[in-house]
Amino acid sequence: KKPSTQLNQTHYAVSMTSMKIEEVKSTERLERIASHSHIHGLGLNADGSAKEIGSGLVGQCNAREACGIIVDMIKSKKMAGKAILFAGIPGTGKTALALAISQELGKNVPFCPIVGSEVYSTEIKKTEVLMENFRRSIGLRIREIKEVYEGEIFELKPIESTAALSANGANSNTTASISQITIGLKTNKNRKIIKVDPSIWEQIQKQKIKKGDVVYIEANAGNIRRVGRCDVYSTEYDLESEHYVPIPKGNVHKKKEVIQNVTLHDLDVANAKPQGGNELTSFLGNMLKSKKTEITEKLRKEINRVVNRYIDQGIAELVPGVLFIDEVHMLDIECFSFLNRALESSLAPIVIFATNRGNCVIRGTHNIRSPHGIPRDLLDRLIVIRTIPYKINEIRAILEIRSKIEKINVNEDALNKLAKHGDGTSLRHAVNLLTPCSILAKADYREEINCHDVQESIDLFLDAHESALKLKRKGAKFLK
Numbered sequence: 001k002k003p004s005t006q007l008n009q010t011h012y013a014v015s016m017t018s019m020k021i022e023e024v025k026s027t028e029r030l031e032r033i034a035s036h037s038h039i040h041g042l043g044l045n046a047d048g049s050a051k052e053i054g055s056g057l058v059g060q061c062n063a064r065e066a067c068g069i070i071v072d073m074i075k076s077k078k079m080a081g082k083a084i085l086f087a088g089i090p091g092t093g094k095t096a097l098a099l100a101i102s103q104e105l106g107k108n109v110p111f112c113p114i115v116g117s118e119v120y121s122t123e124i125k126k127t128e129v130l131m132e133n134f135r136r137s138i139g140l141r142i143r144e145i146k147e148v149y150e151g152e153i154f155e156l157k158p159i160e161s162t163a164a165l166s167a168n169g170a171n172s173n174t175t176a177s178i179s180q181i182t183i184g185l186k187t188n189k190n191r192k193i194i195k196v197d198p199s200i201w202e203q204i205q206k207q208k209i210k211k212g213d214v215v216y217i218e219a220n221a222g223n224i225r226r227v228g229r230c231d232v233y234s235t236e237y238d239l240e241s242e243h244y245v246p247i248p249k250g251n252v253h254k255k256k257e258v259i260q261n262v263t264l265h266d267l268d269v270a271n272a273k274p275q276g277g278n279e280l281t282s283f284l285g286n287m288l289k290s291k292k293t294e295i296t297e298k299l300r301k302e303i304n305r306v307v308n309r310y311i312d313q314g315i316a317e318l319v320p321g322v323l324f325i326d327e328v329h330m331l332d333i334e335c336f337s338f339l340n341r342a343l344e345s346s347l348a349p350i351v352i353f354a355t356n357r358g359n360c361v362i363r364g365t366h367n368i369r370s371p372h373g374i375p376r377d378l379l380d381r382l383i384v385i386r387t388i389p390y391k392i393n394e395i396r397a398i399l400e401i402r403s404k405i406e407k408i409n410v411n412e413d414a415l416n417k418l419a420k421h422g423d424g425t426s427l428r429h430a431v432n433l434l435t436p437c438s439i440l441a442k443a444d445y446r447e448e449i450n451c452h453d454v455q456e457s458i459d460l461f462l463d464a465h466e467s468a469l470k471l472k473r474k475g476a477k478f479l480k
Helices: 011-015 021-031 062-074 094-105 126-136 162-168 201-208 264-272 277-287 297-312 333-342 393-404 412-422 427-430 434-443 451-460 464-477
Strands: 083-087 112-117 140-160 178-186 189-194 215-218 226-228 255-261 318-320 322-326 350-355 360-362 369-372 383-387
Touching: 062 094, 062 264, 062 383, 094 322, 094 350, 112 126, 126 140, 126 264, 126 297, 126 322, 126 333, 140 264, 140 277, 140 297, 162 277, 178 201, 189 350, 201 226, 226 464, 255 264, 264 297, 297 318, 369 427, 393 412, 412 434, 412 451, 427 434, 434 451
Parallel strands: 083 350, 083 383, 112 322, 322 350
Antiparallel strands: 140 178, 140 215, 140 255, 140 318, 178 189, 215 226, 360 369
């Protein structure tokens, strides 16, 4: 018997489906190149030692090995409620290490990255923003035994009611005119014809379900989901590429264990504003809402109580994820005080901080200075991982990786020159010069970047240090 609870799964499902923008799928084929597109993991050997170059990361061997131990602790669930601090000068790969940890953990472990300045909002409190992100970083894996119908469609026929036909004419195809839908399903063992509620017709039309598709119907919830096209049709050629799946095994009607991955924040939102009725009405209601509402502590406690009951009964499993707060020195003393308490909570994720500050004043205080701009009591709770500046050969290796990712051809001499320039300025500046160099090469009808292109880019674009020196020399001419 399932426990009675406020965690209304129907509310959760409706809240998740109330904003479906089908056009977004068209962006999946675009190749977007971000700053850390080349990172696929920590690049460790089987014994936990770091490779010099591995999974897109270069150097920082001690920091990567430390991160490997943290990943093992997270996977064995011995890291919940603890916090890590990446401390190092700008451009030493702190964000890259955090993203590498998320890649190692896999897609089923929640990873929520934010920047310290994101907590300042005119709509909700700073502590509420932090709590929301804490809850986003805690996953819940719910196992449920559901009665389902699964198979390949060999018959799909909507039956229109006589009253609707006489009123609207024989050509009416609205949902209201359909009295029931007949769906024929078959597996490798048997076949079955079932009659379903007409409300499913809208889902069938949206997913463009047709004969030959493999579908999955939940008997209790009345939801239908297209799994893919049956692989017996794989020899057909269509304009759109299809996802082909084998015909299901066993009986059409069966009991199946369904695993649903949600976060505590998803459950908070679904139960704070349960939506029902027309999809358009709920969407317009969200659009016209003037302010973002805070989720009450009372509701969170109730959800925590039910989640704990689910865990005790073996229905659900808690998955502590990772909350990554970059530029943590941007938080103020109130936020740090809240973090001290939140880390001691029984439902707390793994928190990773990153900062490039040394001794500085804690934000929100007048003159209290502390290492990295973090209060001493919170700093005492953290495991600190230090990142060191890259050497010239490591800068060269990173530039080589980035040029391959961005599909830019650079000759050896130009790569050496750019690495030397990066050693004198910064790694970020050297990486940023790759694209201007490529454009200059193409302007001379060349596909490969040479030393002349690198030198021209260096002359055209100043780095931060050179710009500061020029400002120091000619600062009097600038407005104050």
